[in-house]
Amino acid sequence: xxxxxxxxxxxxxxxxxxxxxxxxxxxxxxxxxxxxxxxxxxxxxxxxxxxxxxxxxxxxxxxxxxxxxxxxxxxxxxxxxxxxxxxxxxxxxxxxxxxxxxxxxxxxxxxxxxxxxxxxxxxxxxxxxxxxxxxxxxxxxxxxxxxxxxxxxxxxxxxxxxxxxxxxxxxxxxxxxxxxxxxxxxxxxxxxxxxxxxxxxxxxxxxxxxxxxxxxxxxxxxxxxxxxxxxxxxxxxxxxxxxxxxxxxxxxxxxxxxxxx
Amino acid sequence: xxxxxxxxxxxxxxxxxxxxxxxxxxxxxxxxxxxxxxxxxxxxxxxxxxxxxxxxxxxxxxxxxxxxxxxxxxxxxxxxxxxxxxxxxxxxxxxxxxxxxxxxxxxxxxxxxxxxxxxxxxxxxxxxxxxxxxxxxxxxxxxxxxxxxxxxxxxxxxxxxxxxxxxxxxxxxxxxxxxxxxxxxxxxxxxxxxxxxxxxxxxxxxxxxxxxxxxxxxxxxxxxxxxxxxxxxxxxxxxxxxxxxxxxxxxxxxxxxxxxxxxxxxxxxxxxxxxxxxxxxxxxxxxxxxxxxxxxxxxxxxxxxxxxxxxxx
Numbered sequence: 001x002x003x004x005x006x007x008x009x010x011x012x013x014x015x016x017x018x019x020x021x022x023x024x025x026x027x028x029x030x031x032x033x034x035x036x037x038x039x040x041x042x043x044x045x046x047x048x049x050x051x052x053x054x055x056x057x058x059x060x061x062x063x064x065x066x067x068x069x070x071x072x073x074x075x076x077x078x079x080x081x082x083x084x085x086x087x088x089x090x091x092x093x094x095x096x097x098x099x100x101x102x103x104x105x106x107x108x109x110x111x112x113x114x115x116x117x118x119x120x121x122x123x124x125x126x127x128x129x130x131x132x133x134x135x136x137x138x139x140x141x142x143x144x145x146x147x148x149x150x151x152x153x154x155x156x157x158x159x160x161x162x163x164x165x166x167x168x169x170x171x172x173x174x175x176x177x178x179x180x181x182x183x184x185x186x187x188x189x190x191x192x193x194x195x196x197x198x199x200x201x202x203x204x205x206x207x208x209x210x211x212x213x214x215x216x217x218x219x220x221x222x223x224x225x226x227x228x229x230x231x232x233x234x235x236x237x238x239x240x241x242x243x244x245x246x247x248x249x250x251x252x253x254x255x256x257x258x259x260x261x
Numbered sequence: 262x263x264x265x266x267x268x269x270x271x272x273x274x275x276x277x278x279x280x281x282x283x284x285x286x287x288x289x290x291x292x293x294x295x296x297x298x299x300x301x302x303x304x305x306x307x308x309x310x311x312x313x314x315x316x317x318x319x320x321x322x323x324x325x326x327x328x329x330x331x332x333x334x335x336x337x338x339x340x341x342x343x344x345x346x347x348x349x350x351x352x353x354x355x356x357x358x359x360x361x362x363x364x365x366x367x368x369x370x371x372x373x374x375x376x377x378x379x380x381x382x383x384x385x386x387x388x389x390x391x392x393x394x395x396x397x398x399x400x401x402x403x404x405x406x407x408x409x410x411x412x413x414x415x416x417x418x419x420x421x422x423x424x425x426x427x428x429x430x431x432x433x434x435x436x437x438x439x440x441x442x443x444x445x446x447x448x449x450x451x452x453x454x455x456x457x458x459x460x461x462x463x464x465x466x467x468x469x470x471x472x473x474x475x476x477x478x479x480x481x482x483x484x485x486x487x488x489x490x491x492x493x494x495x496x497x498x499x500x501x502x503x504x505x506x507x508x509x510x511x512x513x514x515x516x517x518x519x520x521x522x523x524x525x526x527x528x529x530x531x532x533x534x535x536x537x538x539x540x541x542x543x544x545x546x547x548x549x550x551x552x553x554x555x556x557x558x559x560x561x562x563x564x565x566x567x568x569x570x571x572x573x574x
Contacts, residue, residue: 003496253492253501255450260458261500 003251004242005228007077007101007195008034008042011063013050022049022059027066034067038074041243042233044101047089048079056085064089077101077125077230083116090120099123103230104164106130107143114147114161118154125195126151127164128183137183140165144187162193162228167200170213177201181224188225195228198238215241222249268301270294273497275553276464277306278504280351280437281385282412287350289467289553290504295490296551297573307574308548309350310566311387311556312343313510316374317357317364323533329560340378346560348567351385353416353508353556354378359400360391372403379411387414387439387556389508398425405430416508417441417469420448423456431461439506444471444478444485450492453500466503467553474513475542486550504553513539514558537561545569 010033013019021029034045047063049056060078067074075098078089086102093100104125105113117124126147128140144163151161165183168176187194198221202213215238218229222245233239240259246252255261275290287309294301296308316336321327329346333339336354344352354375358366379386388404390397401415402425417439418426431438440456442448449470457463470489473479486505492498513519519536521529529535540562544555548570557563 252496253450253488253498254447255454255500256447257451257454257458261454 002227003246004222004226005043005195006041006233006239006242007044007046007228007230008037008040008233009046009048009197009199009230010037010232010234011045012048012079014048019050022063025059025062030063030066031070034071034074037233038071040233040236041239042231044075044077044098046077046079046103046230048103049082049085050080052080052082052085056080056082057088060085060089061092064092068094073097075100077103079103083113086113086116087120090122099160101125101162105147107146111147111150114150114156115154117160118151118156123160123162124151124156125164126161127166129166133166133168137179137186140183141186144192148192158191159193162195163187164196165194167196167198167217169203170201171204181220184221184224184226188227193227194225195230196226198229198231211235211237214238218242219245222246269298270302271494271497273494273502275493275504276466276502278437278465278467280387280412280414282410283383285383285385286412287385287554289506290502293494295494296549299574304574306553307570308552309554310348310544310563310570311351311353311506311554312346312349312560312563313353313355313389313508313556313558314339314343315355315357315558316366316371323536323559325533325537325559325561336374337377337381340382343560344382344384347564349384349560349563350567351387351414351554352378352382353387353389355389355391355511356400356404357391359393359396361393361396368400368403371400372407375404376407379408379413385413386411387416387506389416389511389556394419394421398422398429401426402429405434405436408436409434412437414439414467414506416506418452418456420452423452424459427456427459427461431456431465432459437465437467439467439469440503441469442471444473444481446470446485446488446492449485449489450498450500453503457500463499463503467506468501468503469506469508472507472509472512472543472547474516474518474539475546476518477512477516479543479546483546483550486547486552490551505551506554506556507544507547507552508556509540509544509547510556510558513543533559537565541565 073094073096078086090100101123102117106127106129108130128143134140165180201217202210247254271293274293277291278289279286288306291306292304330342333342356371358364414437415430419441430436440452473482493501537559540557
């Protein structure tokens with residue numbers, strides 16, 4: 001196994017400031033958010049440009065070049081429902097620090113994203129979902145197998161499919177949380193990688209509670225074998241928890257200053 | 262099914278550190294495979310062998326030492342002989358005279374002695390302190406200044422004195438710094454971390470992670486070296502990718518097998534042979550476990566170790 005891979009989630013059109021900067025091609029707010037995340041320890045940065053129906057390819061290329069040029073070829077996850085934009089982004093992407101991640105495929109309407117990743121030698125986040133949320137882990141495993149087979153048929157390495165169990169919101173789906181954790185173990189038992197939008201679990205909770213809940217969730221998920229997560233790296237408590245779990249799992253050697261690395 | 266050999270090449274490598282100036286530099290590290298695993302990927306920079314001399318003189322009761330160094334007495338003359346030793350890649354000067362419990366030589370005198378040697382030889386140089394942390398920090402400050410521009414290795418900075426040593430010898434005078442820990446993987450990483458946090462590039466750091474003479478708890482040394490190599494290459498741990506320099510002589514010459522005279526231990530045979538054997542055996546184990554350089558004292562040890570490295574790589 002290896003050290004936990006954090007994917008910073010803060011470059012997303014869901015944030016009005018980022019959305020505005022993307023539209024205006026204004027580098028400053030984008031670079032600022034990127035730097036904050038990298039300084040906080042993010043490994044990958046997610047670039048969510050939204051649907052970007054009109055100017056997706058051009059926008060994605062602009063962002064990829066901007067971020068990689070400024071931050072020593074930082075590895076990126078390209079996140080949009082516009083497949084052409086992802087392809088365009090990969091065309092200008094530098095792989096020195098890691099393959100690009102295609103975010104994301106599922107076992108239903110977005111299965112073609114696996115083809116996209118395979119054709120471009122990229123990592124693909126594969127959401128273990130069909131239409132609607134899976135009822136149980138058998139169903140999730142069915143979706144996983146469909147996507148794994150598709151990837152392998154297309155010549156992908158199994159480690160380049162990062163399966164997303166889909167973290168569920170605790171407020172409303174509290175009784176499903178152990179299912180999600182057990183499914184992470186199922187993924188891990190097959191020797192496969194996993195990731196997911198971790199903070200979904202604490203959606204709707206008071207602001208001061210979320211870092212605590214997210215930290216508890218990541219610790220339990222890492223124990224189950226989660227290898228990556230899409231997170232807010234500026235959440236110090238969460239990042240400290242991840243670093244501590246990496247130490248306990250013997251993925252990195254302890255030193256007194258481990259939290260500063 | 263036919264055996265398919267998969268090269269164990271890592272996506273991480275040991276830093277390359279250059280010591281010395283001009284035509285006579287040596288480069289430590291750079292490899293992305295386990296020690297001597299040239300069948301997995303080429304090892305561009307072979308492990309290096311340093312010959313150590315002390316400013317408190319030679320043990321001429323050993324016939325081989327007496328014969329090799331002849332009538333050389335002064336540190337400069339001894340150094341000029343030492344660099345002619347077959348297989349020596351660099352010269353290590355041990356400033357034992359600085360020890361406050363013994364001669365207590367001044368930092369200025371130590372610096373002048375090192376300067377004289379550096380002016381007389383063109384081989385890359387390592388400077389080894391007396392072992393007293395406070396005194397070493399003062400000595401290294403003056404020595405690093407005197408050897409400014411010579412790009413020497415200062416051995417070493419420890420937990421107790423790294424701030425002074427790195428600020429002076431490293432940041433002010435641009436020398437290479439050895440980060441020393443005593444067979445403690447966590448401290449080895451920590452020391453590299455705090456040294457680089459001072460703004461000193463990890464590319465200019467080598468590690469002395471400690472050794473023991475063979476038979477004196479060496480298993481722990483081996484597992485420490487293994488673990489560090491595994492973290493550096495297998496986990497791409499940038500705080501452990503510094504090349505490892507192991508001063509062997511400072512350990513081995515102090516064990517009873519090397520101290521006891523032939524009168525005291527008649528069954529043990531030639532003392533000189535014991536000294537050489539202990540250096541060679543310990544240094545070989547250090548090299549096999551990941552040292553990028555070893556430092557020994559006896560010219561015969563230097564020759565054997567150099568031959569060993571050249572035969573294997």
